[in-house]
Every structure is written in structure tokens, then in C-alpha cells.
Amino acid sequence: MKKPKAPRVPVLESAFEVNLPKLLSAVKASGRPEVVLVDGDEHTVAVVAETRLAVHLGGRVWMANIMAVPCLNSRLRPLLKCPRAHEGNFQSLYWRRGELACRHCHALRYRSNLAAGAAGRARLTRYRLLQNMGGQPGDVMPSRLPRAWRKRYRTLADRLCKVSTIHYDQVRFQLEKNHIKERGKRNSAAQNRDDITHNSAS
Ligand SMILES: [Zn+2]
Numbered sequence: 001m002k003k004p005k006a007p008r009v010p011v012l013e014s015a016f017e018v019n020l021p022k023l024l025s026a027v028k029a030s031g032r033p034e035v036v037l038v039d040g041d042e043h044t045v046a047v048v049a050e051t052r053l054a055v056h057l058g059g060r061v062w063m064a065n066i067m068a069v070p071c072l073n074s075r076l077r078p079l080l081k082c083p084r085a086h087e088g089n090f091q092s093l094y095w096r097r098g099e100l101a102c103r104h105c106h107a108l109r110y111r112s113n114l115a116a117g118a119a120g121r122a123r124l125t126r127y128r129l130l131q132n133m134g135g136q137p138g139d140v141m142p143s144r145l146p147r148a149w150r151k152r153y154r155t156l157a158d159r160l161c162k163v164s165t166i167h168y169d170q171v172r173f174q175l176e177k178n179h180i181k182e183r184g185k186r187n188s189a190a191q192n193r194d195d196i197t198h199n200s201a202s
Pocket of ligand 1: 082086102104105
């Protein structure tokens with residue numbers, strides 16, 4: 001089996017994420033300011049205070065200020081300031097190459113931004129939908145999970161149908177293109193053979 005290519009551009013989805021809304025809901029649920037962060041194999045501890053967040057990463061403690069940013073409905077939304085202290089507030093900071101910083105500082109991109117076009121995005125959406133519906137990557141249409149809502153399942157199934165059509169159209173197009181190219185190669189090889197026999201005959 002072919003090994004999947006490693007992404008050349010760092011993507012958000014593969015960086016260690018420190019997400020403030022998630023941390024705050026964990027603090028609210030447990031009633032304690034310390035939260036254990038788990039992302040894949042990495043574990044660490046974060047302490048959330050009123051205006052500051054402390055995260056232990058890479059053998060030191062990183063501090064990030066929490067800003068209350070006014071949003072719609074005159075509410076205040078807590079957002080993180082990047083430890084590099086530039087303009088802008090963020091929901092998430094990322095740990096990469098020994099530094100906790102925002103996605104701009106790390107030049108992280110969303111995986112969907114790296115998709116080559118509509119077909120690439122459709123393939124990604126299809127993969128995510130399949131996961132949400134509890135299916136496997138090879139499934140055409142996963143069956144409804146025992147506890148899933150029927151209406152929600154129908155909505156997801158409709159969406160999956162749409163993106164699958166785009167995805168399979170692209171696959172068919174690619175196969176046809178390869179087929180035409182192969183046939184072209186075969187024809188030109190046959191042509192060359194004919195030329196050689198003609199030349200040797202004359
Ligand atoms: Zn930054």
C-alpha cells in the first residue's frame with residue numbers, strides 16, 4: 001500500500017491546539033482552574049485565571065493574556081492574545097517548534113485552503129461527513145447510527161450525496177483522461193513501429 005504523502009505546508013489540523021472556549025467550558029464543568037490538555041500523544045496542564053492563561057509546554061510556562069472582546073448582543077467574548085504581543089485576538093493558540101503562538105505567527109493554514117479546487121474540497125468534506133456519520137472512508141453511505149436523529153441523518157445524507165457526486169465525477173474525469181493519454185501513447189508507439197517497418201521495406 002502506498003504511504004500517504006506528508007503535508008508540505010504545516011496545517012492547523014496537525015498542530016497542538018490550545019483552545020480557550022474548550023478550556024473555559026472544562027473549567028466550568030470541573031470548577032477547578034487547572035485543565036489537562038490532550039492532543040494526540042501530547043499531554044500538558046493549563047491553568048486558567050480571569051485575565052491570564054498559563055500553559056506548560058516544552059519545559060516552560062507560557063503566559064497568554066485573556067482579553068474580553070465586545071461582540072454582538074453587547075456580550076463580551078474572551079479571546080487570547082498571541083504571546084508575541086501583536087494586534088489581534090484569537091480563540092486558539094498553537095504549539096509548534098518550541099513556541100506557543102497564533103496561527104499567523106506559525107504560518108499555519110487550514111487544510112481546506114490547501115485543497116487544489118472544488119473537487120479537492122469536496123473530497124475533504126466527504127471524508128469529514130463520513131467520519132461524523134460514523135462511517136469508514138470507503139463507505140458509499142453509512143447507515144444511521146442507533147441513537148442518531150432521523151432528520152439530522154437525512155440532512156447529512158443529502159450533503160454526502162452532493163459531495164460524493166462531485167468527488168466521483170472528478171475521479172471519472174481523471175480516469176478518462178488517463179485512458180485517453182494511454183491510448184494516445186499506444187497509438188503513437190504503433191505509428192512508430194509502422195514507420196520503422198516502412199523504412200526498412202523501402
Ligand atoms: Zn501571533
